[in-house]
Amino acid sequence: MKFLNMIKNMIGIIILIILVFIVGINNVIDSFKSINILYLPIILGLYIFSLFLNTLCIGFLIKKRILFSKLFKYCTLSWVHGLISPAKLGEFSLIYFLKKEKLSIPTSLVIFSINKLITFFLFSIITIIGIYLFLDLRQGAPIILFLIIIIIFLLLVNKTNIFLKFTPKKYKSYIKPFFNTYDYFLKNGKKDIVKNFYFTLIRWIVDGLTIFTIFLSLGIPVNIFYVFVINSITSLSSIVPITTNGLGIRQSVGVYIFSKLNINPAITVNMYLISLSFTYLIAFCFYSYYTFMHKGGAT
Numbered sequence: 001m002k003f004l005n006m007i008k009n010m011i012g013i014i015i016l017i018i019l020v021f022i023v024g025i026n027n028v029i030d031s032f033k034s035i036n037i038l039y040l041p042i043i044l045g046l047y048i049f050s051l052f053l054n055t056l057c058i059g060f061l062i063k064k065r066i067l068f069s070k071l072f073k074y075c076t077l078s079w080v081h082g083l084i085s086p087a088k089l090g091e092f093s094l095i096y097f098l099k100k101e102k103l104s105i106p107t108s109l110v111i112f113s114i115n116k117l118i119t120f121f122l123f124s125i126i127t128i129i130g131i132y133l134f135l136d137l138r139q140g141a142p143i144i145l146f147l148i149i150i151i152i153f154l155l156l157v158n159k160t161n162i163f164l165k166f167t168p169k170k171y172k173s174y175i176k177p178f179f180n181t182y183d184y185f186l187k188n189g190k191k192d193i194v195k196n197f198y199f200t201l202i203r204w205i206v207d208g209l210t211i212f213t214i215f216l217s218l219g220i221p222v223n224i225f226y227v228f229v230i231n232s233i234t235s236l237s238s239i240v241p242i243t244t245n246g247l248g249i250r251q252s253v254g255v256y257i258f259s260k261l262n263i264n265p266a267i268t269v270n271m272y273l274i275s276l277s278f279t280y281l282i283a284f285c286f287y288s289y290y291t292f293m294h295k296g297g298a299t
Contacts, residue, residue: 015248019255023265032218032270039217046210047278051076053203057118058094060195061111061185066101073290074098080283091116106177110185114193117154118200124151126204126232133229134257207231214271220263230257247276 020028055068055075062071074097081090091112098108124147131140185193208228215222234254251272258268 015252019248019252020269023255023269028266028269028273030266032273034219035270035274036217036219039213043210043213043217043274043278044282046206046213047282050203050206050210051079051282053199053206054079057115057196057199057203058111060192060199061114061189062098062103063189064101064103070101076286077290080287083280083283104177104181106181109178110181113182114185115196115200118193118197120154120236121151122197122200122204123232123236126229127236130229130233130257133226134233134260204228204232207235211271211275214274215263215267217274218267218270220267222258222261222263226261230254233257 052072055072058075059066059068059071074094078091078094078097081093084090094112095105095108098111099105103111128144128147131143135143205228208224208231211231212222212224212227215227234250234257237253238250251269254272255265255268259265
C-alpha cells in the first residue's frame with residue numbers, strides 16, 4: 001500500500017511538472033513576480049477559517065458533546081491524512097479519532113459519510129451547472145449523466161438495501177449496524193443535516209473566496225461566480241484515485257477551464273502553486289503542533 005501511494009505521489013508530481021513545462025517555466029516565473037504579498041495574510045486566514053467551518057459541519061452531526069478544540073484537532077488531522085492519500089481516503093482516520101470519544105464505529109462512519117455526501121451533492125449540482133457553462137453538450141453529457149446516476153444511486157441505496165442483498169451472510173452483521181444508524185440519522189437528525197448543508201455551503205463560498213483572493217494577489221480580477229463554479233469542478237475531480245489528493249489532475253482541469261475565461265495559463269498555474277503551498281504548509285504546521293508540541297500527540 002505504501003509503495004502504491006508513493007507511485008501515485010510521483011504520478012501527481014510528474015503531471016504537475018509537465019503542466020508547468022507546457023505553460024512555460026519562464027511564463028510561470030514572470031507571473032509569480034507580480035504577486036502582492038499584502039494578500040497573503042488574508043489567504044492564510046481564509047484557509048484556517050475553512051478548517052474551522054469543516055469542524056462545525058462535523059460537530060452538527062455529533063450528538064455527543066465534544067470540546068471544540070479537540071474536535072478541531074481530529075478534523076484537522078484527518079484532513080492532513082487526506083492530503084497524502086489517494087482520493088482523500090486518509091480522511092477516514094476521523095472515524096478512528098471519534099472512536100476515542102466512545103462513539104461507535106457505525107455512528108462515526110455514518111457521521112463521516114453524511115458529511116461527505118452533502119459535500120458531494122453540493123459539488124455535483126454546481127459541477128453540472130459548470131459543465132453546461134464551459135463544455136459543449138457532446139463533451140458534458142456523459143459527465144452529467146454519470147453524476148446523476150451516482151446521485152440517484154446514493155439516494156436509493158439505503159432504501160433498497162442493495163448492499164445487504166448482495167453481501168455474504170458472514171459480513172451482514174458488520175454492515176447492517178451502519179444502515180440502521182444511517183436510517184436513525186435521516187429520521188431524527190434532519191435539523192442537524194440542514195445545518196451541516198448550510199455551513200458546507202458557507203465553506204464552499206470561503207474556499208472560492210480563497211481562490212479569488214489568490215488571483216487578486218497576482219493582479220487578476222476574475223468573475224467570482226465562475227471561480228465558485230470552477231472550484232467545485234476541480235474539487236470533484238480530485239476524488240479520482242489516480243494521484244494523491246488529485247495532485248496534477250485538479251490543476252490541469254483548472255488551467256483548462258480558466259483558459260476559457262481568457263486567463264493566462266501561467267497565472268492559473270501560479271494560483272494553484274500558491275494554493276498548494278498554503279495547503280501543505282498549514283497541514284505541516286498543524287500536524288507538527290499536534291504531534292510534537294500538543295499533549296497527547298497526533299493520535
